[in-house]
Amino acid sequence: MSLIRRIANLRTRSKIDREIEEEIRAHMKMREEDNRAAGMSPLEARRDALLRFGNPVVTRERVSEADAALGLDSFGADVRYAFRQLRRSPGFACTAILILALGIGACTAIFSAIKPILLDSLPYPQAARIMMIWEGSGSDRPSPVTFGTFHGLAERSHAFAALAVMKPWQPTLISRDRPERFEGQRVSADYFRALGIAPHLGRDFNASDDRFRGPNSVILSDTVWRRDFAADNSIVGQTMRLDGELYTVIGVMPRAFENVLAPAAELWAPLQYNPLLPPDGREWGHHLRMVGRLRDGVTKGQATLEMQLILPGLAQEHAAGYDSTGGPPKNMIVNELQSDLTNAVRPALFAVLGAVVLVLLIVCVNVTNLLLARCAQRQSEFMMRAALGASHTRILRQMLTESCILAGLGAAFGMIVAFAGVRALIALSPPQLPRLSAISVNAPVFLFGLGITTLLGIVVGLAPALQVSRKQLHGGFGSARTIGSRHWTRSVLVIAEVSLAAVLLVGTGLLLRSMQHLFSVDTGFHASGLLTMQVQQSGHPLDRDAASFRFFNQALEQVRQVPGVLSAGFTAQLPLSGESDVYGVEVEGKNNPNGDPALRYAVLPGYVETMQIPLRRGRLLNEHDTAGAPIAVLISESLADREFPGLDPLGRRVRVGLDAGHEDRPWATVVGVVGNVKQKSLAVGDEDAFYINTSQWAWVDTAESLVVRVQGDAAALAPAIRSAIWSVDSNQPITRVATMNDLVAASEADRHFVLMLFEAFALVGLVLAATGIYGVLAGSVTERTREIGVRSALGASRRNILLLVMRQGMAFSLVGLLLGLSAAVAASSAITALLFGITRLDPLTYAAVAALLLLVSAAACLIPARRAVSINPVDALRAE
Amino acid sequence: MFKVAKNDLQGTLDLLVLKTLSHAKQLHGYGIVLHIQKASDELLRVEEGSLYPALHRMEQSGWIRSEWALTESNRRAKYYALTPAGRKQLQEAERSFEHLVKGVRTVLRYA
Numbered sequence: 005m006s007l008i009r010r011i012a013n014l015r016t017r018s019k020i021d022r023e024i025e026e027e028i029r030a031h032m033k034m035r036e037e038d039n040r041a042a043g044m045s046p047l048e049a050r051r052d053a054l055l056r057f058g059n060p061v062v063t064r065e066r067v068s069e070a071d072a073a074l075g076l077d078s079f080g081a082d083v084r085y086a087f088r089q090l091r092r093s094p095g096f097a098c099t100a101i102l103i104l105a106l107g108i109g110a111c112t113a114i115f116s117a118i119k120p121i122l123l124d125s126l127p128y129p130q131a132a133r134i135m136m137i138w139e140g141s142g143s144d145r146p147s148p149v150t151f152g153t154f155h156g157l158a159e160r161s162h163a164f165a166a167l168a169v170m171k172p173w174q175p176t177l178i179s180r181d182r183p184e185r186f187e188g189q190r191v192s193a194d195y196f197r198a199l200g201i202a203p204h205l206g207r208d209f210n211a212s213d214d215r216f217r218g219p220n221s222v223i224l225s226d227t228v229w230r231r232d233f234a235a236d237n238s239i240v241g242q243t244m245r246l247d248g249e250l251y252t253v254i255g256v257m258p259r260a261f262e263n264v265l266a267p268a269a270e271l272w273a274p275l276q277y278n279p280l281l282p283p284d285g286r287e288w289g290h291h292l293r294m295v296g297r298l299r300d301g302v303t304k305g306q307a308t309l310e311m312q313l314i315l316p317g318l319a320q321e322h323a324a325g326y327d328s329t330g331g332p333p334k335n336m337i338v339n340e341l342q343s344d345l346t347n348a349v350r351p352a353l354f355a356v357l358g359a360v361v362l363v364l365l366i367v368c369v370n371v372t373n374l375l376l377a378r379c380a381q382r383q384s385e386f387m388m389r390a391a392l393g394a395s396h397t398r399i400l401r402q403m404l405t406e407s408c409i410l411a412g413l414g415a416a417f418g419m420i421v422a423f424a425g426v427r428a429l430i431a432l433s434p435p436q437l438p439r440l441s442a443i444s445v446n447a448p449v450f451l452f453g454l455g456i457t458t459l460l461g462i463v464v465g466l467a468p469a470l471q472v473s474r475k476q477l478h479g480g481f482g483s484a485r486t487i488g489s490r491h492w493t494r495s496v497l498v499i500a501e502v503s504l505a506a507v508l509l510v511g512t513g514l515l516l517r518s519m520q521h522l523f524s525v526d527t528g529f530h531a532s533g534l535l536t537m538q539v540q541q542s543g544h545p546l547d548r549d550a551a552s553f554r555f556f557n558q559a560l561e562q563v564r565q566v567p568g569v570l571s572a573g574f575t576a577q578l579p580l581s582g583e584s585d586v587y588g589v590e591v592e593g594k595n596n597p598n599g600d601p602a603l604r605y606a607v608l609p610g611y612v613e614t615m616q617i618p619l620r621r622g623r624l625l626n627e628h629d630t631a632g633a634p635i636a637v638l639i640s641e642s643l644a645d646r647e648f649p650g651l652d653p654l655g656r657r658v659r660v661g662l663d664a665g666h667e668d669r670p671w672a673t674v675v676g677v678v679g680n681v682k683q684k685s686l687a688v689g690d691e692d693a694f695y696i697n698t699s700q701w702a703w704v705d706t707a708e709s710l711v712v713r714v715q716g717d718a719a720a721l722a723p724a725i726r727s728a729i730w731s732v733d734s735n736q737p738i739t740r741v742a743t744m745n746d747l748v749a750a751s752e753a754d755r756h757f758v759l760m761l762f763e764a765f766a767l768v769g770l771v772l773a774a775t776g777i778y779g780v781l782a783g784s785v786t787e788r789t790r791e792i793g794v795r796s797a798l799g800a801s802r803r804n805i806l807l808l809v810m811r812q813g814m815a816f817s818l819v820g821l822l823l824g825l826s827a828a829v830a831a832s833s834a835i836t837a838l839l840f841g842i843t844r845l846d847p848l849t850y851a852a853v854a855a856l857l858l859l860v861s862a863a864a865c866l867i868p869a870r871r872a873v874s875i876n877p878v879d880a881l882r883a884e
Numbered sequence: 885m886f887k888v889a890k891n892d893l894q895g896t897l898d899l900l901v902l903k904t905l906s907h908a909k910q911l912h913g914y915g916i917v918l919h920i921q922k923a924s925d926e927l928l929r930v931e932e933g934s935l936y937p938a939l940h941r942m943e944q945s946g947w948i949r950s951e952w953a954l955t956e957s958n959r960r961a962k963y964y965a966l967t968p969a970g971r972k973q974l975q976e977a978e979r980s981f982e983h984l985v986k987g988v989r990t991v992l993r994y995a
Contacts, residue, residue, distance in 0.1 A: 058933030
């Protein structure tokens with residue numbers, strides 16, 4: 005193989021060089037001798053030999069190129085030379101490497117976050133066959149399924165190899181002296197089979213585990229097994245006490261198992277719902293998520309259709325059950341698990357990806373400009389090299405080598421930036437971000453970084469390399485430089501930079517204004533000075549409701565005694581906490597036996613007062629609205645408008661929750677109307693709600709949120725309140741301690757996350773654009789020193805010269821700004837989904853961006869302009 | 885069909901060298917230059933420098949082989965000789981060249 009021989013030649017390079025040298029010398033000598041024999045003088049003979057041969061240096065190089073593989077060896081020389089060049093101008097090298105590191109690092113970090121979420125398939129066998137299934141009510145959003153629907157579908161459907169439902173489970177382990185709460189899931193028997201992962205120790209759940217009132221069994225995550233059980237191989241068959249009951253460990257999941265449906269879950273227990281489906285039971289609550297694995301060869305469409313055919317039969321068979329839950333589903337919605345998980349964050353991730361690409365472009369443009377400036381300084385060096393016989397391609401290769409080495413060094417530091425960036429991303433990421441644990445800088449991410457680095461090196465190096473045109477190379481030495489076209493290129497680049505920065509700034513501005521609008525939205529309650537926490541009641545399986553009720557009331561009493569506490573209350577669901585608890589409301593005379601959906605707040609008296617939710621009409625709930633007394637409910641203004649438009653809602657009768665649609669159940673009376681409260685998020689106007697005292701609701705929720713209005717710093721009082729609750733029962737875990745203001749902020753975490761990244765990227769873009777303007781202007785002032793000297797010698801005032809330079813610089817930013825703002829109009833459609841309260845053409849944002857960019861570029865122009873002013877005409881004229 | 889490309893001129897030099905070596909048992913670079921000059925009745929004058937990259941390339945391709953030997957005037961020089969692969973290459977190159985010449989001539993006559 006000739007290639008191998010050529011590479012082998014590299015090793016013996018010096019020997020081969022000597023041979024080539026000798027061969028050429030022999031040729032010359034023979035020609036010289038023949039010439040002399042023909043009668044030439046020795047000098048003439050030598051001259052003729054040289055003339056006939058051509059440039060021996062060039063020949064030698066071309067011969068060794070023919071010997072060596074594709075000039076591999078001269079590549080080594082290029083690399084050495086490039087490093088020497090960079091060392092000689094450390095300022096340039098450091099700036100370029102730093103900028104490149106920022107761009108490559110940011111891009112790589114964002115890519116590493118996006119890869120597992122949007123690009124990788126989920127870590128399950130044949131992950132594309134795993135579907136999420138939701139109940140649909142026609143036009144409405146998908147809602148969680150009831151056990152009744154799941155049970156019916158699982159019995160009748162043939163489209164799925166495995167079908168399972170799940171719900172969150174937070175058992176308390178009372179091991180040593182403190183209660184420890186676990187995150188876990190209650191799942192139906194086929195959950196792990198649907199995902200396609202089996203335990204690596206022990207066995208999976210089966211039908212006999214997941215039966216009504218069946219034995220307590222639990223499967224552990226690898227983490228729990230290692231942390232709490234020291235990776236004990238004989239763990240299967242042992243028991244652990246959860247919520248006061250004994251659970252038998254039947255299996256341990258593999259270490260690599262990633263539970264994308266509930267990333268924090270560490271324990272799994274069977275669901276054990278009642279397959280007889282009593283109409284008034286939890287079996288008809290919309291609180292389960294359903295996941296299924298399609299049978300081989302069955303498509304998503306076929307599965308959807310099959311379920312559509314099953315539904316009518318189900319609705320007929322379980323009419324009573326569906327009546328208690330808002331009616332049977334109109335259709336079933338089947339989504340691929342991957343898209344189901346990522347849909348919510350997709351717009352945000354794409355916006356961030358777009359922003360980081362803009363940053364990378366700005367980096368590209370900036371470094372290209374730096375290289376062009378340097379290229380101008382090295383003009384005579386290139387001419388010298390050309391004169392000594394370097395071919396045009398040879399010089400081009402040298403320059404590309406240099407830019408690739410710059411990019412390589414940038415990438416090395418960029419990887420450090422990427423590592424730090426990924427860590428920061430994970431720390432700052434919104435809770436909605438799926439697959440957080442899979443985000444890391446790994447081999448494919450590294451390859452991606454390498455890819456963009458190579459691309460950058462070539463793109464960035466190409467412009468300056470092409471600038472050094474053949475004509476210029478042979479143009480000759482001295483001061484007569486053709487600066488026109490180079491200036492033109494650099495100006496275009498600066499304008500590009502400014503416009504890219506403008507696009508980024510507009511995006512940032514729009515997000516910033518959206519946040520402002522969001523946080524000025526009326527939550528419906530007074531968030532400042534509110535402390536919240538979730539209190540769980542566990543144990544006492546026999547009279548759980550009575551015990552829970554007693555405990556929460558006693559705890560409330562104790563909390564109210566704490567100095568600094570103004571008022572306190574408990575609620576089953578807390579606004580902006582991610583909970584969403586919806587039940588039906590049947591209105592007397594409206595004939596809606598299924599009930600219209602509304603948010604349910606089962607509260608202990610004092611909750612509405614503590615939240616300072618305004619009372620619009622009627623009265624609030626009090627201690628007299630208790631078990632046995634007539635049932636009293638408060639409704640929100642929006643529910644009042646929906647159910648009783650134009651009428652007085654006070655005194656109207658409704659049946660709520662499980663009572664809805666049941667003739668034999670008593671009516672509840674609307675006693676008051678309160679203001680609307682944002683439950684899901686500040687942006688979503690989902691506000692139909694009713695409030696009822698826990699003592700008049702069908703059961704007592706075991707996890708309740710405590711809200712406390714305090715004087716002064718809300719967070720500071722948390723320990724005192726916690727010990728007040730534990731003074732009642734120290735076995736009850738307290739979690740999710742947060743001020744209401746934190747919750748409000750957290751509810752917009754995804755927008756905030758995107759905003760934060762945009763802010764960072766826009767800042768980088770702005771700084772780079774400013775340095776770009778400064779660089780070009782400073783270079784131009786240096787080149788025009790003589791001209792400026794002449795101008796001031798001829799009587800131009802300092803003001804004239806200042807204006808001369810400023811005008812040039814501001815022209816860049818004005819043109820760039822105009823282009824950038826027009827581009828932003830188009831580009832902002834990518835973040836429409838993230839905007840709130842403004843359109844993507846928000847004039848204030850565009851005006852503010854224009855003002856900011858002009859201000860910053862004016863500042864960037866000022867430094868070179870001042871230098872131009874200080875040019876002494878005498879020195880300037882003498883210098884040339 | 886014969887595709888005309890930029891490399892054809894280089895190919896011509898290769899052809900001349902291969903043909904020259906097919907007559908002689910072995911020759912050094914200078915000798916090849918002289919032979920081409922003489923054989924072409926002084927019509928063709930090879931730029932001597934450009935001969936060597938071609939020689940080395942052909943050697944790397946295995947068409948010719950080289951060894952150091954003494955000339956008649958007792959000077960060390962590198963002698964090149966044709967390999968069997970080179971002989972085959974020569975036949976092919978001659979054929980392509982015939983095609984090229986025929987093609988070019990046809991075009992010239994057409995005008």
